[in-house]
Amino acid sequence: MKLLDEVIEYEALRSGAPPSVGATHSTKSTKPGQTTKGKELRKFKVVGAFAGVGGLERGFEQAGHSSTMLCEFDPAARHVLSRHFPDAEITEDVRALTQLPDCDVLTAGFPCQDLSQVGRRQGISGPNSGLVASLFTLLRQKAEVPQWVILENVPFMLSLDGGRAIRMLTDSLEDMGFSWAYRTINARAFGLPQRRRRVVLLASKIHDPRPVLLGVDAGSPTTMKRGNSACGFYWTEGNTGLGWAIDALPPLKGGSALHIPSPPAIWFPKRHLIATPAIEDAERLQGFEPGWTDISEFDPLGARKRWRMVGNAVSVPMAKWLAERLTIKHIPFDDEAEADDLPANGSYPRAAWGRDGRRRRSAVSEWPVSETPRHLASFLEFSAVPLSRKATQGFRSRLVASSLRYEEAFMADLDHHAETVGAG
Secondary structure, eight states: OHHHHHHHHHHHHHHOOOOOTTOSOOOSOOSTTBOGGGOBOOOOEEEEESOTTSHHHHHHHHTTOEEEEEEOSOHHHHHHHHHHOTTSEEESOGGGOSSOOOOSEEEEOOOOTTTSTTSOOOOTTSTTGGGHHHHHHHHHHOSSOOSEEEEEEOGGGGTGGGTHHHHHHHHHHHHTTOEEEEEEEEGGGGTOSBOOEEEEEEEESSSOHHHHHHSOOOOOOOOOOOTTOOEEEOTTOOSSOOOOEETSBOOOOSOOTTSSOOOOEEEETTTTEEEEOOHHHHHHHTTOOTTTTOOTTTOTTOHHHHHHHHHTOOOHHHHHHHHHHTTSOOOOOOGGGOOOBOOSSSOOOSEEEEETTEEEEOOOOSOSOOOOOOOHHHHOOSOOEEOOHHHHHHHHHHHHHSOOOOOHHHHHHHHHHHHHSOOO
């Protein structure tokens, strides 16, 4: 019942309804900054390193907190940050910082290019992903560290090089006296029709991160059958994989096998159509308002840059959920419920924790909550763009030459689309 009570409490906080009897926390309102008994929730000061277009920080903002400094190397992304976070200091390079500003929460969706399954796979020491070491240097030099440190990256880092990346991160945190917990989370848990799995690592010197990140679990849903649902796939692939997603899009990416930032495609079986979503819907799939990455004033030819920025972003609803979890009372974490130690060598599991010299795996699913899913076709609000004949034919030829399985109806609609769409 303890876990159920905490789930009830979380849902009450989101909806504004009072928690049921037995919950560990009650509230009269869920407006940002308000909590029980008329007391104000402490509003966190957030510093974002590798901020991108502010997905983590936007989630914290929606939960009532504010960003004081955002650091991002990409000039187009800095333009986006300046527009949406006008009160925050915007800096360029984490390596140029001489000290970490005072803050309550440090967020860091550090670069994934060297850790991604479709990236360079150079590992945590690569030129991009290795920049997280600069962040750790700043933490070591700071007399009073933030209450919370949040790192975010791709799940492939749990297995790449035998788990070397996650071991480096957790070893570094433990050397500085942090307790930590991480969890692989799927953005679909928050009702978004995008299959986006990310590892969120939460660490603190003064708090226990385990009940925050691992204390609720909705369990994985049953496998979905296609029926007549729209299906997302990577039109830039077709040799070794499709990224097939039923009633959803595969993860939006900053690049592709063709080395260009581009949207995935969608098969609409009822319409016999192959199309790509508009950039505004891609922003919405990440939880942003449409137009969030508009950089027309900064770069009139920046359409591809928008796809790259959206593909590299952190899911806003996931960040908001985490921000809300940091400010509610939690049931104490049961150490004995998860007694399997982490392996000394090899890949790490999808969720785990480290505290008081112990490291153990966690059995939680990738679904901390399970919000009502949105159907992909009805989620899209902007006009989808038909995939060009050239792109369709190129994908089809790669698919036929591969050993991948596909439905006959899918191939038939590829052929129909290639015959009817305009050349281009």
